[in-house]
Amino acid sequence: MTLTSKTLLVLAALALAACNNPRAGGSFGGGGADGFGGPGGFNDGGISVGNLGDPNDPNSIAHFQQRIGDRVFFTVDSSSLNDEARSTLNGQARWLTSNPQYSIIIEGHADERGTREYNVALGERRANAVMQYLVSQGVSANRLRTVSYGKERPVEACAAQRCWDVNRRSVTTVSGVSS
Amino acid sequence: MTRLFHVLPALFLVWFAAFAATLPAQAQPLRLQITEGVIEPMPFAMPAFVPENSAGNQYSEALARVVSANLTNTGLFREIPRSAHLGRISSFDASVNYSDWRAINTQALITGAVSVSGNRMNVKFRLFDVLSGQQIGEGLQFGGSTDNWRRMAHKVSDAVYSRITGEGGYFDSRVVFISESGSRGNRTKRLAIMDQDGENMQYLTDGRALVLGPRMSASGDRIIYTTYETGSPRIALMNTQTGQRQLVGDIPGAMTFSPRFSPDGRSLVFSAARGGNTDLYRMDISSGQIQQLTSSPSIATAPSFSPDGRFITFESDRSGTSQIYVMPANGGEARRISFGQGRYSTPVWSPRGDLIAFTKSNAGRFHIGVMRTDGSEERLLTASFLDEGPTWSPNGRVVKFTREAQGGDPALFSVDITGRNLRRVPTPGPASDPAWGPLLP
Secondary structure, eight states: OOOOSSOOOOOBOSOGGGOOOTTSOOOOOTTOOOOOOSOOOSSOTTOOOOOOOOTTSTTSHHHIIIIIISEEEOOTTOOOOOHHHHHHHHHHHHHHHHOTTOEEEEEEEOOSSSOHHHHHHHHHHHHHHHHHHHHHTTOOGGGEEEEEEETSOOSOOSOSHHHHHHHSEEEEEEEOOOO | OOOSSOOOSBOOSOHHHHHHHHHHHHSGGGOOOGGGOOSSOEEEEOOOOEESSGGGHHHHHHHHHHHHHHHHHTTSEEEOOGGGOOSOOOOTTSOOOHHHHHTTTOSEEEEEEEEEETTEEEEEEEEEETTTTEEOSOOEEEEEEGGGHHHHHHHHHHHHHHHHHSSOOOSSEEEEEEEEESOGGGOEEEEEEEETTSOSOEESSOSSSOEEEEEEOTTSSEEEEEEOTTSSOEEEEEETTTOOEEEEOOOTTOEEEEEEEOTTSSEEEEEEEETTEEEEEEEETTTOOEEEOOOOSSBEEEEEEOTTSSEEEEEEOTTSSOEEEEEETTOOOOEEOOOSSSEEEEEEEOTTSSEEEEEEEETTEEEEEEEETTSOSOEEOOOBSOEEEEEEOTTSSEEEEEEEOTTSOEEEEEEETTSOOOEEEOOSSOEEEEEEEEEOO
């Protein structure tokens, strides 16, 4: 496995708990496919496909997503990391340190109980909190990038507390290469 | 892309002269005071426009319907149904038999006429105060392409509204907004534009990239919005005449969003987020030069200029919760103006300069409200599960906003500044983030 600058994305994303076939191609993360323009034909669009691997393989992306956990949760208006979040991120940092070929996009998300603009800012603050923590645990900052989706990409849509609780999240999406 | 704003090729007649000369003296008996909140709408009659040639027939009813709907939708007027009419307007120039209209308690009578030649049409109207038995202002006529027939009806409506209320109108105006489709977790959002009454909608983006929060320039020639087309929030500037667009306001390493034009259209103010901190920046559009306006370790976003361009109001959570602040337009000390219970967001300065509209959340409810620009006299206009993002009508008397029912889709609503006349604005599907443009020329 080598990291080449041109190789892009196994945008192996979250929610692959739902993906039974670990050989399935990368799917976009909670962020969604807000791709560049360009005509939407049927070519590969420069996107390479890579394996997520077996979750029992500790170096697989599937392991990262399903066993370590690719997301942490926040309380209302907060970007503070609680013990559970730090524990998850410690696991992420260890995995990332031992799998240096991957780069990472950290998505910050908010629940729907706020205005659109504020939530974009809040999502950035959450993503940044996660990034700073991963850096403090030894992950190189130049492997990390953040993006905020505000309240635009909820994972749960029930418009009730139990859904808002899981929508206030950051998701660490692993991209990079295989082979 | 075709031109989005068609200027009526020729608006003949002496609009301003007729107006200025006659309004103060003669409009008095029919005057409505919008600020006091109208409890009893003014009854008006709007007979079909008199067709002055056979080609005008097809617009005779249609024009009257648009004018009636505009006036009725303000909540200030009530149409007397056609079936109750005793009098009949068969000639635009015949004298009005006031007793026929008094008998059915008409206060305002609007008469109109229409003629069509090829793709050109000519629309005329007069307004009468039935109780005092006199015409208000002189008759006006509008000429233009038949494609613009609705705009001519809107101009008639604006003139009637102005003559009776003493305020500027807002019917001949457009609204940009976000048209939504798809599942809640992976929404497709497209920039769209429509007439203020929901007609003539056009899409301006194709939905491939997530787009948020459009704003129109004061002259309506450009739209600014947030796009995720690069994968991260960026600001795009679109020319509404040509459809050309470009990304602007690049700040390395930052996500940029929540843009708004200055009143003179020469600069933008927007938010940039990086390192867990969101600050406000101002950019000169022609030179691209960027100036940082705030530097507080907190969120500063949703900026909006005062109409004279001297101040910017914005929201910040520097006190611990989101509150509304006002600062000089080139930065400097910001003064907090909101002090009530709850969180305050998305302040927007009225085009009249007298009020700031905002979103407030408190105790699990969301409100659209208005306050004076020093924060006094706060007044909540709405309450619901989720209301947000007010935008002002060109005359500063009505706001549109986004309302989302619990578990439902977002939709556009309007309410007047007295909190009366809450209405849903028709859109083809779920819609959010309205931005009301200027009164068209």
